[in-house]
Amino acid sequence: MRLFLLPVSTRRSLIYCERVHEKPPRARSLVDRVTLKANETWAAWEKDDKAIGNWKHKVTFYGNHAMKRIPYEEWGLKTLPSLTAQRKQSILEGRDTCEVLFPGRYLKQEKLPGILEKLAKERQAMHRSKLIWSLVIMPFTAPFMLIPVIPNLPFFYVLYRAYSHWTALKGSRYLEFLLQHNLPTPAPSSALDQVYTAGLMYPTRALSRAAPSPTQDQADEVSGVVHKQTENETKDVMVLQRWNGKLIAEQFNLPDMEVEIERAVEQVENSIKSREELSKEKLELEKATGEDGKRAKDLLPDDITEKIHDEAEHVAAEANKEAEKGAKEAKKG
Template sequence: MSTPSKDVVVKAARSLRIIALPLTRRPISEVDGHPLVYYHFQMSPKEESAAKPTLLNRMTDKAGSIWAGFGKAEEGSWKLKTFRYGERLMDRIEFEELALKGLDPSLGPKLTIPKNTTSTVMYDADGVKIPLVYPPSYTTTPLLQLQSLIVKRLPRHRQGMWTWILVSPLTAPVALIPIIPNLPFFFCVWRSWHHWRALKASQYLEALLERGSIVSEPSEELDRIYSSHTPKDPSSAYSPPRKTSSESASKPETKNDDDVTDGILLSRDAVPSITSKFDMPPAAAADIYRALAQTSMRIGGYTKS
């Protein structure tokens, strides 16, 4: 990879912090290459409030306020019913997508491309380092896990975006029905926008990883929160994927802490401590709760299969 030339346009660096919350100690199936991890992407409040909102951000905020108004509608109204159904749909969206959608590259450290090159690789103009905070006792490869997530999510969100774009014209006949708004069309547009946001965030993180701008930062405070809020429900435990015959032959069987059956690493009681310690917004708590619930469902689905 070539180094940035003098023609790189230097822009002011903006701080970004990534907080990794491991949910399982190892993959829950043979398909997944790494344990489940929830990522919270955090901008400093000062820079986030000082950022000039784009047209897309203003439209998003407007849509969000309209949707919140649906939740305050009268009991029994179609608006309230739509809001409750939409919230149930939100619970079904993979927590990885919701986390990536929450990262706005326009608010993070700026990436630029050298003028005298046709390369599509983006460079960090200011050499800023982005901390990836993680509990060292519960994961030893935070950067590798993040990279694995990006590799997995990029094609999924690209395909999802185009799928919902192509499906949206099929909802046109619903617009002919009077009074009732074309909710299926708006849902298709919303899902394609959701995937687009997650795709852009994945591409942004991929560029940061390629430049080495993301650095792991162990947190003893996060370690203590994990150790104080370990789930005690044995029903959440699951057996790790079995090793293949070749793996068993190459690696002798040993008994250590990593060989025991384990489940979800974090209980719901830990969420307030985490959000308070790292100054997360109130919405982050709901996202972490959703990630924990989905992890429990995935573990249950794996053990049943």
């Protein structure tokens, strides 16, 4: 099993567990089947615009906004499996191996044990308390069942929050058990170093993807600027970009990781600094590997920038076509 410890800023990190292969329908637990059905129903509601007053679309719209406010640490812990008796035995007998991948240039290996222990233990009491309160509140949402047509949304929301706290609590206990038995094994990733460096060198995903992979010298320069910006580790500095989540997910073929990274970056950005400060720091990083005050993107060959420009125009044209098609269908309706 692989864990990823992804520094979002120099002080806050996201943990993500690579999910095991999906079980066949007959092997799934009742909780897994209910969760899968709920996800399918939610996805169907997002696309349903025929309900009375368009209530399904409105519920999913505001529901998605509410879920964005759930701390990214909770989402990260929810990706970890539960500590079953079988998993305990596998760990104790040394049959269950685990490594944690991280960008070594942007997260010092000696800090890993402390960060992992904090992620495992810090939120356990809170998740346990909120799980109990969710279960206590649940019966009081029963009267909403009397409302016709619309499902008992308060009940399902409280039920979801109880489930969320329960899965996060299980994940934290699993991580704590791993740490008690000297797992997982640190595994600095040069691939993560490159993706992080490219994300800090360039202003967009397209440029980061099309540009040559950063060299070791460039990675050292960029990570050096990050350390300088922390002013001897007294300030928190962003090291991960929201749009870079897709590139990291693609690098490891883990599509579900993208939304976790985007959510974490958005929450950390909103909590540590103003937009102006973030933009200033990012510009300084883009200039770190440039020359004569130029940004890294200004040194790219013309054929790369022209290709990106053409791709952007093509995407914009396709989007306009879809918008025109949607407008025509709306008029017909």
